[in-house]
Amino acid sequence: MQVKVWSYLKEYLNEKDEVHEAIEQVLNSEVLILGENVKDFENEFSAYCQSKYGIGVNSATDAIFFALKALGVKPGDEIITVSNTAVPTVSAIAAIGAIPKFVDIEPTSFLMKVEQIVDIITPKTKGIIAVHLFGQCVEMDLLTEVAAKYNLFIIEDCAQSHGAQYKGRMAGSMSHISTFSFYPTKILGGYGDGGMMVTADSELVNKMKRLRFYGMEKTYYAIEHGYNSRLDELHAAILRKKLLHIDEYINNRRRIAKRYDEELKHTSLQLPNELPENKHAYYIYVVRHPDRNKIMEKLKEKNILLNISYPWPIHTMTGYEYLGYKVGDLPETEKAANEIFSLPMYPSLTFEEQSYVINTLNEILKSY
Ligand SMILES: Cc1ncc(COP(=O)(O)O)c(C=O)c1O
Known part of the structure; x- marks a missing residue:
């Protein structure tokens, strides 16, 4: 048996009729860009997030x-x-x-250490990007308090956390x-690229709509400098269908995570830590072990193909050398990058595939 960390094929085959229906509808409509599907998906998805407005982009x-x-x-x-x-x-x-400025992470949740933020605020700091990493939310009450005190905005980077909750909030x-x-690969993933800004602030909506559309509100007249970054009708139509299944996707992910938790808890792996105030959406199931590389090699020999998110902290990459960080500046981040790896996780991962991963890991970890 071969098990990959992620695959969409079984899900596609299950939902083929719905996906093809969406494609047919768009192609027959003669509207391929910024039509009703994008508008409806923006409304439906922002409502799902308990917010008001969505602006679909590329x-x-x-x-x-x-x-x-x-x-x-x-x-x-500075951000x-x-x-x-x-x-x-x-x-x-x-x-x-x-200029990106970094705080370190908590070693068990791998999320932003919110209390370090005050140490790096300067007069140039304008805002904070809270990354709800791996499917779990940052400590938002504390973050909101800090941001309000220093008059900073917050952007939630939810690329990995559709449907995750913090104290019951989406x-x-x-x-x-x-x-x-x-x-x-995302919790709500299409068959190509796509993204969205979500906000409850009506004053920001038109600005973001112009930015994705050459700075224009009406065609051929730019009010300001803008770009081209639109969510395609085809993707929006498919994503609308998939949005109907999102709770089922997340329930399946949580079920698989619970089984991994249960069946691997006696090993020397550090398992994911779902914080008490959170509902984890398990975009990925990240485990940690000091002998990560050897364990991954042995799993590969057994045809279990895993991934590391992420093997290199950004402040140590040559592309970001100019920021002036050095190895040692963010110790928890650097240590985690050497020890973490992700087990297979996607809604249509079968019981047998899960068993194969669990049994193989238990066998390998006997000697640790
Ligand atoms: C945390 C996070 N932010 C942003 C992005 C960027 O998403 P996209 O690939 O849609 O540009 C990703 C995707 O990998 C992500 O995981």
Whole structure:
């Protein structure tokens, strides 16, 4: 048997009729860009997030970039986030010419150490990007308090946390603007790139709509400088169908996580820590072990193909050398990058595949 960390094929085959119906509907409508499907999906998805407005774009990278622009970030401004995230969280800040500043992470949840934020606030700090990493939300009450005290905005980077909850509130409903990815692997993933900004602030909506559409409100007349980054009708139509299943996807993920928790709790792996105030959506199931590389090699020999999210902290990458960080600056982040790996996790992972992963891991870990 071969088990991959992620695969969409079984899910696609289960939902083939719905997906093809959506594609047919769009192709027959003769509206391929910014039509009813995008509008409806924006409304439906922002309502799902307990927010008000959605603005569909081409990717979450663009969504973060536009969110920062809409909130008035300028070159030289400082934005606080984490180095333990996907590169795009940081590249979107850099794309504006703003300066990413990093706090360290908590060693068991791998989320932002919120209490470190005050230590790195300067007069140039404009906002915070809270990354709800791996499917779990940052400590938002404390973060909101800090942000209010220092007059900073918050963007929630929800690329990995569709449907996650903090104290019963949905990821994406607790900040000025939140940003989502519909990249294929995501909890709500399409068959190509896609993203969305979600906000409850009506004053930001038109600005973000212009940014994705060459700076225009009406065609051929630019009010301001803008870009082209639109969610396609085809993707929106498919995502609307998939949104109907999102709770089922998350329940399946949670069921698989619970089984891993139960069946691996006696091993020397550090298992994910679902914080008491959170509902984890398990975008990925991240475990930790000091002998990570050897364990992964042995799993590969057994045809279990895993992934590391992420093997290199961003502040140690050559692309971000110019920020002036050095190894040792974010010890928990750096240590985690050497020890974490992700077990197979997607809603249609079969019971037999889960068993194969669990049994193989238990066998390998006997000698640790
Ligand atoms: C935390 C995080 N932020 C942002 C992004 C960027 O998403 P996209 O690929 O849609 O640009 C990703 C995707 O990998 C992500 O995981």
